[in-house]
Amino acid sequence: MSRRTLTRGGGHSYQPAKKTGEFSPQQKKRLYILATVLLAIGLLGLTLAPGIGGVALYRQHRQVLAAQEINAKLLTDNEQSQKSIASAKEDPDSLERISRGPSFNLVQPDEVILDYSKKK
Numbered sequence: 001m002s003r004r005t006l007t008r009g010g011g012h013s014y015q016p017a018k019k020t021g022e023f024s025p026q027q028k029k030r031l032y033i034l035a036t037v038l039l040a041i042g043l044l045g046l047t048l049a050p051g052i053g054g055v056a057l058y059r060q061h062r063q064v065l066a067a068q069e070i071n072a073k074l075l076t077d078n079e080q081s082q083k084s085i086a087s088a089k090e091d092p093d094s095l096e097r098i099s100r101g102p103s104f105n106l107v108q109p110d111e112v113i114l115d116y117s118k119k120k
Contacts, residue, residue, distance in 0.1 A: 084098075
């Protein structure tokens with residue numbers, strides 16, 4: 001009896017089994033594509049993750065910058081208020097100027113206000 005090799009399709013014989021751990025070029029290509037897709041999904045997840053992702057961090061950064069701007073404005077206002085308080089304590093004329101100014105419109109008991117401004 002003659003021995004025949006098993007054939008498939010067009011009469012080609014089967015290839016001998018490869019050693020384990022070796023990949024064909026097509027398998028390598030599929031592996032690279034799979035790794036790339038998984039990496040892209042992971043990066044997208046890190047970017048869009050609620051609370052810890054890049055988008056959330058960017059929003060928090062903007063909030064911190066806005067809070068810093070408000071803090072700087074409040075510090076400036078506080079310094080101006082401290083200066084006006086100090087000048088009012090040291091100079092009684094400045095206190096009188098402030099009290100007679102447009103904010104308070106205070107007058108002495110024996111004074112009369114004459115308003116010559118044009119009414120609209």
